[in-house]
């Protein structure tokens with residue numbers, strides 16, 4: 001069987017730092033009573049690393065596929081935000097263009 005990897009970032013369970021293990025989350029479309037086919041992943045069940053586990057659990061009421069899609073979008077947005085920090089380019093572009101002395105004298 002393949003080692004479990006985070007459904008969001010793909011971090012393998014084996015790579016988890018000591019004490020920072022992820023966990024499996026059972027989503028709305030997971031059937032507790034249906035045994036998965038040997039060698040295949042149970043439907044509605046996904047593994048998440050420690051960093052994404054809390055977000056995944058918040059969406060446990062969703063269907064697995066929808067939750068993972070939403071979380072991936074969320075993770076991408078966060079990554080983009082981290083890249084643009086700490087210089088807010090949009091803010092710098094909106095700064096007044098007038099020379100300092102004009103601002104000084106009003």
Ligand SMILES: [Zn+2]
Pocket residue numbers: 006007008009010011048049050051052
């Ligand atoms: Zn992850």
